[in-house]
Ligand SMILES: Nc1ncnc2c1ncn2[C@@H]1O[C@H](COP(=O)(O)OP(=O)(O)OP(=O)(O)O)[C@@H](O)[C@H]1O
């Protein structure tokens with residue numbers, strides 16, 4: 001039986017969403033105009049000159065990667081997909097290759113330190129300081145490892161909320177030859193999502209950082225919900241430079 005990850009009343013959700021955008025605008029405006037790195041103010045020492053970090057969350061196949069590509073194209077973020085970094089590690093001659101491959105086959109989460117080190121390497125070598133970290137954190141251990149190793153918290157967290165039957169359909173139609181795009185592994189990934197990823201999503205909701213996007217609709221319709229969040233960053237950035 002497939003369920004929606006979280007019950008969504010459209011009215012409440014759109015009210016919450018506009019309220020959250022105002023809160024986000026205030027926070028981001030402050031961050032871009034005062035020049036004070038958010039992490040410093042929060043008592044976390046920034047190792048990368050206060051990057052702007054967005055976590056992109058949602059169940060398997062909900063459309064995170066598709067929307068990230070549009071955010072990159074429109075707003076110039078650097079896209080780091082945790083799943084892609086892990087798959088690349090399998091292809092390289094890494095000591096962790098077979099362990100990662102087995103975890104992905106079984107829909108399990110790879111030990112956090114491995115994933116965070118891959119993300120860290122990409123962040124350190126990038127000139128871009130605006131990051132979209134996609135498919136991460138997948139569990140509380142991921143979240144804590146990121147805070148400890150990177151020394152930062154996200155500025156924004158996007159959650160693409162999609163019913164399970166739609167996610168299954170999208171994964172099974174993806175046709176990219178991924179070893180985990182089959183019905184057995186998808187069922188396991190959905191269980192992991194419910195048990196381990198939803199608590200992280202709830203954690204960011206409580207912190208007021210979560211923006212829930214209704215992931216049903218065309219790619220462009222979904223991007224219409226995403227666009228205002230990043231347009232705020234762009235406006236705030238422009239004010240800073242004028
Ligand atoms: N709004 C949409 N409607 C229908 N299909 C979509 C939509 N968005 C993305 N897709 C398709 O669904 C599949 C999964 O999308 P995508 O790879 O972006 O998901 P994902 O959340 O990044 O998945 P995963 O977590 O498994 O990597 C792709 O084939 C993509 O083209």
Ligand SMILES: Nc1ccn([C@H]2C[C@H](O)[C@@H](COP(=O)(O)O)O2)c(=O)n1
Nearest residue numbers: 082083104107108109110135136138
């Ligand atoms: N933080 C992460 C992200 C991904 N993985 C592993 C386990 C996932 O099932 C697989 C595919 O990820 P996706 O491309 O769907 O984001 O990669 C992980 O262990 N930890």
